[in-house]
Amino acid sequence: MEQYIFKENIEKEEYQNFIEQSEMVSFMQDSNWANVKKEWKSFHIGLYQNKNLVAVALLLIKKLTSGICMGYVPRGYVIDFSNKTILQEFTKGIKQLAKKEHCYMIKIDPNFCFHETSIVEFEKNKSVEIPIVFSKNSQEFHQNLLALNYKHKGFPKSIDKTLQPRYHMMIPLVNQNLESITNDEIKNSFKKRIRSYLENYHTNRGVFYEHSTNMNQLDDFIAVLSATEKRQGIHLRNKEYFKNIMKHYQEQAVLFFGKLDLKKYLDFLNKNNGKKEEISEVEKLIKDGNDILTLSAALVIMPTNKTGIRVSEYLYAGNILLFNKLQVSVGLVYDICKYSNKHHCTYCNLGGIDGNLNDHLAIYKSRFNSIVMEFAGEYDLPIKSHLYYPIELCLPVLKKIYHKIQK
Helix, strand or coil, rough: CCCCCEEECCCCHHHHHEEECCCEEEEEHHHCHHHHHHCCCCEEEEECCCEEEEEEEEEEEEEEEEEEEEEEEEECCCCCCCCCHHHHHHHHHHHHHHHCCCCEEEEEEEEEEEEEEHHHHHHCCCCCCCCCCCCCCHHHHHHHHHCCEECCCCCCCCCCCCCCCCEEEECCCCCCCCCCCCCCHHHHHHHHHEHCCCCCCHHHEEEEEEEEEEEHHHHHHHHHHHHHHHHHCCCCCCCCHHHHHHHHHEEEEEEEEEEEEEHHHHHHHHHCCHHHHHHHHHHHHHCCCEEEEEEEEEEECCCCCCCEECCCEEEEEECCCCCHHHHHHHHHHEEEEEEECCCCCCEEEEECCCCCCCCCHHHHHHCCEEEEEEEECCEEEEEHHHHHHHHHHHHHHHHHHHHHHHC
């Protein structure tokens, strides 16, 4: 007879070992994500089958008001969603924990997709062969969750309607048989109009790329990010947040930089009949004491699992709008792909987009002929039905009032 034991907080070493051996897992289920999301209470939960650990999840809990909390499992659970018994036992355990922690519901957004489609199919209505990984058996997973009273929250396309974007764009670093491809094959998979900017074009003009796991280089990254925030009228994260990521993810959190050697660029312009205005601009920057300019930067989280489907995550990025014609950000993406390929990644995830594929993020990321991943989205597990349904009914109105107050 099978014996199942649910534990509310397993040893982090055991938890992390399970994560590292998982076939497919998000960095947001890494034990270290709890240290980044320190404003949430966290639990490293696990289910044992005959003393063997068979499922885990990082459960985050936030207090909403006196006596009412919500639980959230980002990109989890780390579980075989096709195994109904294990899923049922895990659900039973997390519900008991949630009741004890005064949660009115648990929200999950699991790490599987309903659809994986090349952007080329949307643009040209042309069938394209791609590796299919995230959507295998997704309908079975979906039905198994519904059978256990998880409430699917529908199919929103807007990037701001869910805690995690439902739509992402990923660059495949493997072929249809999940075999690694070469860097040249990766480059040749990009749209023709951007391929010409890579490698020799950049090298000849003094553009070069660097990466580092050194926290001391955060200031350079934040300077680029701040310029992007100011330009777009948005606020992303403060320095402390990024320090926290670098501290707890260490070798996994990698800073990438696209830089321009101004003296080399000036030499190129002088030898190749560059425009006088641009030559004057470069000369002024050099006169002001600038030798190297950082024009593009990104923070990438490398995968937690050591085998299986490994995804590098393009977490935050920014650009300084000088010398745009050099397309430094395009080369930065290619550099990240090469680094990810060297570290045996299956995909490079460029991050969330609007599901209508018409926002500036989708337009930019489509240049890499990426795969559009439509994730399953959010499922709510009601814990206190007498609170869950009224709160869900009132939530849209409360959000509208909140946004009006904020204006």
